[in-house]
Amino acid sequence: MKRILYLAVLCTLCFLLPANVQAKKKYPVIKFEQTTVDLGTFAQDDAVRKCTFRFSNVGQAPLVLNYVHTSCGCTVANYPKDPISPGGRGVITVTYDGSNKMPGRFKKAIQIFSNCKTDLATVFITGNMTALTREAKEKR
DSSP states (O other): OHHHHHHHHHHHHHHHHHHHHHHTOOOOOEEESOSEEEEEEEEGGGOEEEEEEEEEEOSSSOBOEEEEEESSTTEEEEOOOSOBOTTOEEEEEEEEEOTTSOOEEEEEEEEEEESSSSOEEEEEEEEEEEOOOHHHHHHO
16 A cells, blocks of 8 residues: 555656746746837838847846748848847847839838747838939939
8 A cells, every 4th residue: 555655646746847847947038129120211222221129138048049030032130149148138130122122111020039938029120112213213
């Protein structure tokens, strides 16, 4: 009888221990200063714009950005490849090139895949690109 009771207690501890360890795991948390950057209004002949997304790791573990995906080939993102310690800061630089694209309002999404508990964060760039100026059309 003592063996059965001992085994029951041991099995119960084995099942509860992993759940307890998982609950205590520390994660990084990414926090952006702003999640949307408006590039303003600009002409199609001057269509390359850059902006930055500043963020900090407000979690309790090092933050690793695994991959940054842009929604369009006209948008390129550069991001830190090294881990960012708790309390540390980083910058994602985004370049938008609207050359040979249709003029008008746009909104592009940049998805950040990381080792956070919620592994996906999304930021946006917006703007309004106007048609080529008369001088630019004459040069072509």
